[in-house]
Amino acid sequence: FLPFAYFQNQFVPFEKANISIATHALHYGTAAFGGLRGIPNPENPEQVLLFRLDRHCKRLSLSAKFLHHDLPADKIQQIIIDFVKKNKPTKPFYIRPLVYSSGLGIAPRLHNIEKDFFVYGLEMGEYLSADGISCRISSWYRQEDRSFPLRGKISAAYITSALAKTEAVESGFDEAILMNSQGKVCEATGMNIFIVRNGQLITPGFEQDILEGITRDSVIKVAQDLGITVIERAVDKTELFIADEVFLCGTAAKISPVNRIENYSLPQERPITDKLREKITAITLNQDPKYKD
Ligand code: AKG
Incomplete structure (x- = not known):
């Protein structure tokens, strides 16, 4: 400390x-x-x-x-x-x-x-391996906004994260991906999630009960500046298995590529994740005023 x-x-x-x-x-x-x-x-x-x-x-x-x-x-x-x-x-x-x-x-x-x-x-150094992690689909579901405020970082929300992460690690995975109460992809235990399909970046929107992630916001801004189409929409669990790329992002985790979800391997080439990671690393160093607020 x-x-x-x-x-x-x-x-x-x-x-x-x-x-x-x-x-x-x-x-x-x-x-x-x-x-x-x-x-x-x-x-x-x-x-x-x-x-x-x-x-x-x-x-x-x-x-x-x-x-x-x-x-x-x-x-x-x-x-x-x-x-x-x-x-x-x-x-x-x-x-x-x-x-x-x-x-x-x-x-x-x-x-x-x-x-x-x-x-x-x-x-703090690396929070998750930068080379790619394995994720389990959690048996625990993210809470709902009608039960308590989820857009902010309220400690009580992390009880689900703690259960999900423990379950994942004890069953041999690095991380857990939680679905929301509608059965759509929500987030990981302390990170938002993005997938890439056909060159487009897709991420669950705020109506999916996600945290208003600050790294998520930076990723969207950076992607748009790089000319990558970003779509915020509900994501089905099955899309995770056939995605071209999947990564998690958060302050601690930065950008963490996913190489396996359950028993589905994801492609080892991750051109969009790599590009975004490089740019986000650069802006943390040079404090580009565009991303300052
Ligand atoms: C963060 O990225 O700041 C997090 O909240 C991660 C969760 C944690 O490990 O506390």
């Missing part, structure tokens, strides 16, 4: 950032979180590059709003900037800001939000 956490309005050594066992979020999953990747600028190691900081702070602020927390994006942003200055990371890292409810009682007490927000970080 990076040495300092932001906790209860101040920076403290990571080990000192501890919360009570009587925490609403621990009992009922009422937390919302974000995840950002940062790298020291290879041209100026004093400087740190954070990919799409504004967008991450906005999404966390909106996720918090679902839980009735008023946590403005600019406040989160300032804390994250201070967090990075305080920790001075020298290797690629990941930041986890999290807003939670303390106290008990089903309806969270709305309360001292300034206090119930923390940020910590860790060094």
